[in-house]
Amino acid sequence: MPGAYRVAGRVATRVLLGANDVSVLLPSFRSELIKTYKVDGRRVHFRPHGTFSSALASHASNTAAQPPTVLAFGYWGTYKRLELLLEFWAHVAQQVPGARLLIAGLNHPSAPGYLEALQAKYVAQTSIRFLGYLPEDQLPTLFRQASVLVLPYSSAAGTSGVVHQACEYGVPMVAAGIPEIQELAREQAISIEFYPPGDGAVLQSQLVRLLKSDDLRHEMALKNSSAGSNMQISQVVGGYLELFKARTQKKRKASVIGIHDYLSHLRLWSQVGNWLLHSGIEERDGGVARYYLAHEARNKPASTEITGYCLSGLVVLHQQTGEQQYWNAAVKNARFLIDKAWNPSCAAMPFEVEGEGRNFSYFFDNGIIVRGLLALWRKSGDKDLLSMAIQCGTSMERDFCAGEEFHPIITLPDKKPLPHVKARWSRSSGCYQLKAALAWKELHEATGDDHFLNLYRRVLRFSLDTHLSFLPGVEDSRAVMDRLHAYAYFLEGLLPAIEEPECRSAMRIGIERLANYAREIAPEFLRSDVMAQLLRVRIYADQAGVTSLNRDTAEHEAALIRQFQSHHPDPRLNGGFWFGRTDKIQPFMNPVSTVFCYQALDMLARYESSAQHFLWKDLI
Amino acid sequence: MQQILERHEGTRLSGKQSERLKICLVTCFPPSRGDLNEYGFHLASALRKHPAVELTLLADELRSVEELDGFNVERCWRFNSMLTPARLLKAIRKTNPDVVWFNMGFSTFARAPLPAFLSITGPAMARA
Numbered sequence: 215m216p217g218a219y220r221v222a223g224r225v226a227t228r229v230l231l232g233a234n235d236v237s238v239l240l241p242s243f244r245s246e247l248i249k250t251y252k253v254d255g256r257r258v259h260f261r262p263h264g265t266f267s268s269a270l271a272s273h274a275s276n277t278a279a280q281p282p283t284v285l286a287f288g289y290w291g292t293y294k295r296l297e298l299l300l301e302f303w304a305h306v307a308q309q310v311p312g313a314r315l316l317i318a319g320l321n322h323p324s325a326p327g328y329l330e331a332l333q334a335k336y337v338a339q340t341s342i343r344f345l346g347y348l349p350e351d352q353l354p355t356l357f358r359q360a361s362v363l364v365l366p367y368s369s370a371a372g373t374s375g376v377v378h379q380a381c382e383y384g385v386p387m388v389a390a391g392i393p394e395i396q397e398l399a400r401e402q403a404i405s406i407e408f409y410p411p412g413d414g415a416v417l418q419s420q421l422v423r424l425l426k427s428d429d430l431r432h433e434m435a436l437k438n439s440s441a442g443s444n445m446q447i448s449q450v451v452g453g454y455l456e457l458f459k460a461r462t463q464k465k466r467k468a469s470v471i472g473i474h475d476y477l478s479h480l481r482l483w484s485q486v487g488n489w490l491l492h493s494g495i496e497e498r499d500g501g502v503a504r505y506y507l508a509h510e511a512r513n514k515p516a517s518t519e520i521t522g523y524c525l526s527g528l529v530v531l532h533q534q535t536g537e538q539q540y541w542n543a544a545v546k547n548a549r550f551l552i553d554k555a556w557n558p559s560c561a562a563m564p565f566e567v568e569g570e571g572r573n574f575s576y577f578f579d580n581g582i583i584v585r586g587l588l589a590l591w592r593k594s595g596d597k598d599l600l601s602m603a604i605q606c607g608t609s610m611e612r613d614f615c616a617g618e619e620f621h622p623i624i625t626l627p628d629k630k631p632l633p634h635v636k637a638r639w640s641r642s643s644g645c646y647q648l649k650a651a652l653a654w655k656e657l658h659e660a661t662g663d664d665h666f667l668n669l670y671r672r673v674l675r676f677s678l679d680t681h682l683s684f685l686p687g688v689e690d691s692r693a694v695m696d697r698l699h700a701y702a703y704f705l706e707g708l709l710p711a712i713e714e715p716e717c718r719s720a721m722r723i724g725i726e727r728l729a730n731y732a733r734e735i736a737p738e739f740l741r742s743d744v745m746a747q748l749l750r751v752r753i754y755a756d757q758a759g760v761t762s763l764n765r766d767t768a769e770h771e772a773a774l775i776r777q778f779q780s781h782h783p784d785p786r787l788n789g790g791f792w793f794g795r796t797d798k799i800q801p802f803m804n805p806v807s808t809v810f811c812y813q814a815l816d817m818l819a820r821y822e823s824s825a826q827h828f829l830w831k832d833l834i
Numbered sequence: 835m836q837q838i839l840e841r842h843e844g845t846r847l848s849g850k851q852s853e854r855l856k857i858c859l860v861t862c863f864p865p866s867r868g869d870l871n872e873y874g875f876h877l878a879s880a881l882r883k884h885p886a887v888e889l890t891l892l893a894d895e896l897r898s899v900e901e902l903d904g905f906n907v908e909r910c911w912r913f914n915s916m917l918t919p920a921r922l923l924k925a926i927r928k929t930n931p932d933v934v935w936f937n938m939g940f941s942t943f944a945r946a947p948l949p950a951f952l953s954i955t956g957p958a959m960a961r962a
Contacts, residue, residue, distance in 0.1 A: 222947075222951075223940075225951075226940060226951060226954055229951075229954050229955055229958060230954050230957060230958075232955070232957060232958025232959075233936070233957035233958060233960075263873075264876070266876045320867075323945060324945065347867070350864070350872065350875070371939065372939070375872070375873060447876050447877070447879075447880045448880045448883070450880075451877060451880040451881055451884075454935070455855070455881075455884065455886075455887065458855060458857070458932070458933045459855065461933070462855065462932045462933065756886075759880070759883040759884035759885065759887075761885065762884070762885050762886035
């Protein structure tokens with residue numbers, strides 16, 4: 215009989231593969247389909263299941279759950295079985311006074327009467343409660359009561375929706391060590407304690423250990439919450455939609471994005487990479503100059519902020535090409551920031567490392583530097599990077615705090631704020647600082663310290679309250695173009711919170727305003743970075759379902775961006791992007807413009823041709 | 835295996851770019867408590883937020899139905915019915931979508947072997 219089932223399963227799978235595309239929820243399932251059924255890998259996709267709540271992370275503490283509560287949740291009686299758990303529960307309850315076991319869910323349709331029989335058997339144990347079916351709106355309360363979720367399965371039919379829900383609410387888990395759940399934990403960095411299937415003693419000791427340790431649960435809760443926030447269902451659905459778009463536009467695309475475009479994309483990589491590494495914009499010590507002044511044939515001094523931006527850009531380039539040279543250069547940038555730039559005696563990151571620039575520190579620049587360091591840290595795990603990022607992020611609060619706002623600039627070493635100059639955005643506080651506050655959001659994810667998250671939320675609140683009055687802000691239209699650059703920083707800073715209605719609406723309005731102003735001022739003055747920022751947020755907004763990307767507009771903006779790229783026999787001027795143009799190109803070749811423009815063009819190409827999902831943390 | 839997606843060969847978007855992507859999501863859908871209804875609900879909720887998507891749910895029949903607000907639901911197939919593939923195809927033809935997305939496992943449409951088998955031919959047949 216098992217043989218017959220196997221044959222039937224194979225036939226059924228084969229029939230299902232008659233679809234154009236098949237998506238499965240574990241990478242190993244995809245490999246299996248490709249290997250056993252010889253399916254074209256381009257038609258079989260792995261996509262994570264996704265988590266549902268948009269209010270993730272905020273309840274990821276899991277130390278206050280009283281009384282100690284173990285939750286079991288699902289459709290019971292087939293491969294999800296409660297016998298072992300119930301048999302050993304009395305020992306758990308004995309060792310953890312006041313502990314209770316909540317069993318939620320129904321019988322599986324194939325196992326009628328299963329729960330009722332168990333309920334009758336354990337009726338005397340008052341610490342066990344059978345809750346039955348709970349509607350969707352009661353699940354938040356249920357999961358928030360849970361100290362630990364238990365998954366007592368004998369096998370699995372695939373990924374686990376329950377595991378994903380537990381991540382959403384930052385709940386620690388104990389599970390039977392079956393391959394699918396182990397793979398899921400590994401793939402999505404979910405923290406689960408396992409017990410050998412069928413081994414009740416280990417199950418019991420794992421539960422007791424977790425229930426007794428606030429620290430351990432807290433640590434697991436944070437990790438799971440962070441895993442949950444990295445795979446929200448909106449992101450998963452965004453991936454599906456990209457595939458649909460690619461499929462339904464296949465014919466059109468064949469003429470639009472052909473081999474020529476692919477090759478020109480490859481060229482873009484190497485041109486930008488070459489300029490960053492070999493044009494001399496990066497000094498020997500790993501610091502990166504603010505500009506190359508083409509007329510004077512010299513670099514402006516190295517800037518810590520620009521080095522941070524360059525570092526983020528190189529991490530992206532390395533991720534995309536796998537080329538070691540980008541990795542080496544990124545490490546060099548980071549060492550420059552840590553060893554040479556950081557001023558340990560006053561625990562602050564100066565604006566520049568030489569001359570007058572040593573005497574100031576910028577709030578915004580610190581944020582960019584933290585993000586660069588963390589981008590590399592996420593790949594390398596080097597503790598120096600994280601430690602430097604934490605110190606910079608701490609300085610951002612300690613040294614710049616001004617009530618509800620943050621000073622833009624302080625002096626060093628005495629850390630006095632410079633007077634704000636309202637007409638100059640970089641000399642005043644404002645919604646643009648939200649991009650720097652992304653550093654705190656990332657530090658929260660890296661360290662689990664809620665204080666960093668609160669800081670991000672504080673700047674988010676302030677920025678949402680003030681962003682409408684940021685534009686135009688000044689009369690001179692060229693200065694307005696400069697403020698568009700800053701305003702785009704605000705929009706970029708919204709990305710982690712893009713599921714929140716207020717942020718969605720701010721993004722929608724903001725893109726519209728940014729695009730309109732840019733269009734109006736462009737004949738007189740246009741900055742390449744502004745166009746790149748606009749195109750990037752358009753793509754993120756489309757992905758999040760905030761506004762849909764109009765292909766013609768995107769292509770038009772990409773064409774404008776391409777016009778800023780320099781092709782020149784002099785290697786100092788070849789491959790980078792110019793800062794801006796009035797009636798003619800302005801003679802500054804700028805690393806930030808270059809990495810922004812690169813990312814915008816790269817994202818658009820990927821958006822059009824593949825099913826890639828863009829993460830906010832990858833935004834340079 | 836949980837989801838199968840499917841597309842009609844017609845390239846609706848090839849003419850006008852501004853036209854919305856028309857998606858049929860075949861799924862159990864609340865208040866039904868059928869297989870994967872919860873996941874279907876969350877998929878539909880996320881899809882509904884996209885301005886560029888026009889979503890129709892092809893869902894399982896219920897005795898009495900009070901549909902959730904804001905979803906375009908057509909109840910056009912029944913659990914364990916041999917007629918499911920034919921009825922689905924009819925509904926798909928009527929809606930004429932760009933994409934048909936099956937949110938399914940092997941036992942989503944039926945428990946009895948024959949209807950279950952017939953039902954999983956849906957995705958392949960929808961290509962026609």
